[in-house]
Amino acid sequence: MAVLPPATLKRKSSLPIWVSISWRVLAVLGLLALAVGVHWLERDGLRDSADGQVSFLDILYFTSISVTTTGYGDIVPVSTSARMFDAFVVTPIRVFVVLLFLGTAYNFVLKRTWDKWRMAVIQRTLSGHIIVAGYGTTGAETVDELIARGTDSGRIVVIDTREENLSRAKECGCIVLQADATRDQILKDVRIESAESMIVCAGRDDTSILITLTARHLASAIPISVIVRNEDNELPARAAGATTVVNPVSFAGLLLAGSCTGPHLSGYLTDLASYHGEVELSERPVLPDEVGKPLAAIRTGLGLRIYRGDAHFDHKAPEAAALKAGDLIVEIVTA
Structure with a gap:
């Protein structure tokens, strides 16, 4: 039996970007203060080749150089305790500071620049694609059926707010976007004006209708299929601009009612609806x-x-x- 990786609970960080950067800067300053304090206490174990005296400014200079580089050799530790501190404390601090700066640069500069560049490249090739808003159970079944019917998974764009859903969609080869599909800019980002069609299955009728209304506002001619679970919401969905409205509850009722008069009717209808029939x-x-x-x-x-x-x-x-x-x-x- 395959061993599954341990599950990890995740949630979006509530800290703004400036707070995240600030605590990293404070962490670096705190480590520098620790090194400065110990070096000052152990200043008798340091030797300055320039004048032989180690002042507080010399300590600041030596600590900053030791943490950011390997030093220039003008001030060196000579006592055993000073050397041990530099070897087992300052060196790990140096590695941690470098990794911290690299991680900050990647998260706030390189990653964002890379993501924007990749998004621009994908947007240039988006045309005649299918947009799926919502990748829950129904959305996943829809994508699987589209792929089974011969649709290239690279032509399917999935929008969802949940990272775990998008991970499953990405494994199918779909283009994914973690965002709220009710927003105009998000639908513009996936080039809804040049899409072939759109499927809305957000999981809530009010959200699905709002997505449909937003999509119809941006693309007046695109076919929009939307799923609603309350019969009272079928008319509002059509009024919002849905081309096709599907009610799974009503359809399930039709299948159940048909099975009472003929046990094979529901199976035949399922064959008609599925590519695998x-x-x-x-x-x-x-x-x-x-x-x-x-x-x-x-x-x-x-x-x-x-x-x-x-x-x-x-x-x-x-x-x-x-x-x-x-x-x-x-x-x-x-x-």
Whole structure:
């Protein structure tokens, strides 16, 4: 059995940046003060080759040089205690100070510059991508299904506020952004105006509707699919600009009700919805050689419905007797 790494509780630091930098500076000053104090007490064990006298200024100079470099040799420890202090205390302080400065430079300068550069590179290539706002259970299942259907994981951008969710999304090959998708700037950062579509599954109906409203404000033509769990919120979601509204509770009720009259209906519907089923639903535009033919005559699958403008017609409707250019066909095809 594989041994799992120990789990670690994490949360975002509540300290502002200036406080974080300040305590690092204070830590360095405290270590310098410690070294200065001991060197002053052990000043008889130091020798100054210039004048033979070791003043307090000489102690400050010697300590700062010893902590930041290996020294110049003008002031040297000669007693055993002074040498032991420099070897076992000053040297570790020197290493700690260097690491502290390197860590500060990485966190507040290098890392931010690197992240901004990487983000700019990714943004230049973002076009025709799919944005998934929320990577909980539903969002993860959605991404898995998209990848199974042939969508390149590099074309999927996942936005979530939780680091553990983004780690799972990154393992799938998705582009991730830890942020709040209700903010205009965040959706601009993922270039929503050039995205192919957007899927909203934030886990809360009010949050999902707000994300939908923000997205529609920034991209008037993008298809937006949103999941809501309360039937009363379906209309507000559509009013916010959702192209498709999915209610998993209602859909589960339909499956359960269908299973009472036929035990195989729910299994067949699940096959239709999933890429891994034996059959699946497909939506496509009508082909040029299909124009003028009836919906029943298509050869790619079993035609169920056509969408013509804002209207839809089932396979038995008179309008389905002759397909027109621009029609959308919903059909059942073999997986």
